[in-house]
Amino acid sequence: MLKIENLHAEIDGKKILNGLSLEVNAGEIHAIMGPNGAGKSTLAYVLGGRPGYEVTEGSVTFDGQDLLDLAPHERASAGMFLGFQYPVEIPGVSNVQFLREALNSQRKYRGEEPLSGGEFLKLAKEKAGLLKLDMEMLKRNVNVGFSGGEKKRAEMVQMGILDPQFAVLDETDSGLDIDALRTVGEGINSIMRTPEKSVLLITHYQRLLDYVKPDKVHVLAKGRIVTSGGPELALQLENEGYETVAA
């Protein structure tokens, strides 16, 4: 589904990714772990198409198309979702308004009929329920006044509503207490654990992987994958630290 080959990327002339290669098939969940500054968030932004992140070499194919050729909203419409490490506040815009507009914009791009207000609310209620997020929260403005944990759960509700093929989740587990971690983990499973979908989980810690079992674990250091393995690699990292494993 997603094939990254020899990806080099820089920001403000500073090289961050140095020949990263990775392939994620449909139905798979991959975890990317690595120390601070390894390039994990840069990878997420490059896949999302954030302006300022310049790809200097390599390719990314998504479902057979050249992902790097698409604008951010086109990538979203093609089924690429980015769960933000720091979800952004949009004052004056309710979650309901934001998500319905986003979803209908994606549907329009794909040549599908827009959802009516009633259909949308039904969908939103269902997905909010999965993440144990009160619908009242969705009437509030996007991420404004949300706690860290609420932001992350809201982020997963967004994912549920937009129903992507592929999700890059950038430290979705940070800022979550143990109950919220379980809720978010179960949410990811119920939304994304299907034979057609895939997830790239970016995380520092093994603890989210207790709930979301990865098929593969990769260690990212200095802008490239230095080692890969099964779920046991995450446990090894937790015990031995990055320096030993990534050396």
Place this chain on the structure above:
Amino acid sequence: MTDQIDTKTMAEQPQMDQEARDAAKRLETYEFGFHSDIEQEFAPKGLNEDIVRFISAKKNEPQWMLDWRLKAFRLWQTMEEPDWAKVGYPEIDYQDAYYYAAPKQKETLKSLDEVDPEILSVYNKLGIPIAEQEVLAGVEGARKVAVDAVFDSVSVATTFREELKKAGVIFLSISEAIREYPDLVKKYLGKVVPQQDNFFATLNCAVFSDGTFVYIPEGVRCPMELSTYFRINAENTGQFERTLIVAEKGSYVSYLEGCTAPMRDENQLHAAVVELVAMENAEIKYSTVQNWYPGDSEGKGGIYNFVTKRGLCQGARSKISWTQVETGSAVTWKYPSCVLNGEDSVGEFYSVAVTNNRQQADTGTKMIHNGKGTRSTIISKGISAGRSDNTYRGLVRIGPNAENTRNFTQCDSLLLGDECGAHTVPYIEVKNPTAQIEHEATTSKISDDQLFYAMQRGLDEEQAVALIVNGFAKEVLKELPMEFAVEAQKLLAISLEGSVG
């Protein structure tokens, strides 16, 4: 937990944003830039006493009205154009403009069918089909909007008059009111904005072409939103609208004013005067959506909009609320104000001003607290893009006898790009120590984080900008009546098209 979200509030209706963007896509240049060729009847070019007499005669005015105009004209000749606003424009040659243009007078109209089809089609192009408004009003439960259509200075159609009459509401063109209710007009005209108030207001007194008169009798809640659509439609024709609204004790009225104008190469002068009077316990809500031609991307053409709007809270516990969405005009000079004389009276000013390309706006309000316990709120949202200049200029004055007054002012500016300007110029004069004044001001740029976040969810850049800007302006937009909220959202999207990226 509820699963019903009130879809009636405009902010929760994304399909309207969609419409807005569709409209924006259609619009490569100024969407309303067409020209209709209804036969005009002009006064000769220039301004002198004869022209003032001509205008007065054209409107079959009584002698007292002509005398009032002439007095203003003589005053005006001694006055100088103000230059303190942060706007710049070439010197205006007041002798090189027409001061009167009217569609040729036909028989008195009995229904919209008799209105010149050309005029009706202009409204249709603007998306304001009057005929449809009437049909809509016939639908059970539909809110009624009375449209006093001002077409190039002269009212050509007035609807819903019967129903208003039943309620005792007077809703007429000001020319008709001068003939039919001379005592009422005489009593209030020029009482809130005196003839000598300022250069542009005085000019208006001399040459006002037409406008609207509204009178709400004691205890009457006006049964519908009153709405007037202005349209400037003659080259080189200054528009000098005059509006007077009087709300007697315990009455309520909501008045909507919306405008669009066709494309022009030469600058057009517009100097309107609006006067509001609210008696004890009366409330007037005055909403404006202004979308006059702003000029092209280099600033060529466009309307000069020099407006004097002022409300007098005469009675105790009266309230006047101004809400404006200003997206048009090349130059805007406008300060809708409240004079709070009545005890515990309330003044409000909610404003969104958008400038793009070479537009210049110097706008704000004046809250004059004279009565005890008076309160005022000012919420101003300025959005600047392109190479435009956007200034908030506001005065809060607390008089010596105004005990226990309160004012809250919030001025937020949003910048798009790095060639535009946003300025906040608050004047605060307090002569009574019991006053509580709060002033908050922020300036921010539309953030890359917000843009990318919205785009990653599936919105293209223009949709993302429109969404963020509408969110920024929401505190003001929610004050607008439903009919205008939709239009206002569209205008914000259209006005800022192409300003990012």
